[in-house]
Amino acid sequence: MDAARNAPVDVLVIGGGPAGLTAATYLGRLHRRCLVLDAGDSRARWIPETNNCPGFPQGIAGTALLARMREQAAVHGAAFEQATVTSLRRTAGGFEVQDESGRRWHGHAVILASGLSDRLPAMAHGEEAVACGALRLCPVCDAYEVTDRDIGLFGPWDAIVAHTRFLRGYSARLSLLPTDAHGDPAALEGMAARVLPAGGRLLFDGRRCGYVVEGDDCFWFDTVYPFLGCDSSAGLAAQAGVVLTDTGEIPVDRSHQTTGVPGLYAVGDVVSGLNQISVAVGQAAVAALDVHARLPFAPRA
Ligand SMILES: Cc1cc2nc3c(=O)[nH]c(=O)nc-3n(C[C@H](O)[C@H](O)[C@H](O)COP(=O)(O)OP(=O)(O)OC[C@H]3O[C@@H](n4cnc5c(N)ncnc54)[C@H](O)[C@@H]3O)c2cc1C
Known part of the structure; x- marks a missing residue:
């Protein structure tokens, strides 16, 4: 199990919300090996019914949408681990990530899709x-x-x-x-x-x-x-060498979703901007295609 875990995948995706799951689907369909490490508390799970998500004219619950997106990524070969990543660092061959229980994984590239957490009012229920x-x-x-x-x-x-x-x-x-x-x-x-x-x-x-x-x-x-603000997970990018903005955001090149640290991408709510499913999904597609183009050429046998 440890040997398998230590073999690097093409791309480690940190976060299994709409952004991470879309990246995983694209990567699978590009024949790239991808592992999604997810703590399992997507903002989308809060959505009673979204009515602006393209393709659902009668709306869809966030949990149902997540289930469909996860199934779609799995159908195309994505692997999943329940994990809360606490460490992200560069290595000679790419990146090493570690979770809170000390498990480690390696990837040639990382797509950070870890979102943010809303601050709720102090109230019962x-x-x-x-x-x-x-x-x-x-x-x-x-x-x-x-x-x-x-x-x-x-x-x-x-x-x-x-x-x-x-x-x-x-x-x-x-x-x-x-x-x-x-x-x-x-x-x-x-x-x-x-x-x-x-x-x-x-x-x-x-x-x-x-x-x-x-x-x-x-x-x-x-x-x-x-309107009480939110807590970002951008600190993971900082661990890998990204210099965050004065307001704690990850600066990305919007044409590619690159962070400035080679091989590290950031997509979805973790990147400052319009926090919407459609935006997260679009950024994930851009990042997946860019990382595919930068990974070593992989012709079919
Ligand atoms: C109540 C509510 C209603 C909303 N309604 C809509 C709507 O109608 N339409 C719309 O477009 N958007 C809506 N949104 C916004 C939408 O949910 C987000 O824009 C979307 O979920 C962002 O996707 P994401 O993948 O970037 O982040 P998320 O969906 O938040 O996913 C991030 C994932 O990363 C995981 N993660 C975080 N840190 C780590 C870590 N260290 N290690 C491993 N995993 C980690 C989290 O557990 C989570 O599973 C709503 C949000 C809320 C809260």
């Missing part, structure tokens, strides 16, 4: 609220579904103000729920958005989210978007 759409994390993904509904924007003042204009295109019934002191109200001119007292907390009654400030009534919403 937050995951159930996401599952039923009472709490939503991505207006580009699903604000259409709450057109003309009561929408709360929860988070630091600057972050919620920055998203007000976009959401105003979906509803006239917006409320700002700041976690810190109100800033300049002039920033909301023309938005007709209600601003509630700062510092309240969110709760979930099994159907809707409410916002309550100590000693005050509870305000209920059809949906609440928290």
Whole structure:
């Protein structure tokens, strides 16, 4: 088993979300040996139903989409290991990765598709609220579904103000729920958005989210978007020698998804940009074709 693990594959894919699974499908169809190392908590698993993913006019649940994509990669020869990679380093022949239990794998190239983690509000049953759409994390993904509904924007003042204009295109019934002191109200001119007292907390009654400030009534919403930021997994790229930007992002050449470290690619949500399945999938296809072109020529016998 260890000998097999130590034989390098053509490409190690770190992350088995839409980006990593698409890369694996392309690599398999290019007759490249590919191993997907995945911790198993894709952002897509949160999606109750996506309606902007091409090819699913009636929508599809994130878990169902992931299952299909994984099956597609497996059909084309991708191998999988459940693993949380903790170390990524360059070697003479490519890369060595190690997981938290000390297992190691080698690959001539690496496609990093490890995504990011959303920061949820401190509230009971937050995951159930996401599952039923009472709490939503991505207006580009699903604000259409709450057109003309009561929408709360929860988070630091600057972050919620920055998203007000976009959401105003979906509803006239917006409320700002700041976690810190109100800033300049002039920033909301023309938005007709209600601003509630700062510092309240969110709760979930099994159907809707409410916002309550100590000693005050509870305000209920059809949906609440928290804007609390996220935690990136870009640190893995830094371990391999990528110099991250000042904001902790992986700089990539957008034409090839290369990182500047030869043989290391980054695709999907781990790369700054528009965090969407279609973008992740497109970047993965670009990276897979580029890595194929750079690996040693492999004619059929
Ligand atoms: C609630 C919600 C709704 C959304 N709705 C939509 C929508 O309708 N349409 C749309 O286009 N997008 C939607 N998105 C965004 C979409 O889910 C992401 O853009 C997409 O999942 C990104 O794919 P990815 O493969 O880059 O990352 P992910 O899907 O997050 O996959 C990353 C994978 O890497 C693994 N990983 C992380 N670190 C490691 C490690 N160290 N070692 C091994 N594996 C690791 C993770 O466990 C995960 O399986 C939504 C997101 C959320 C949270």
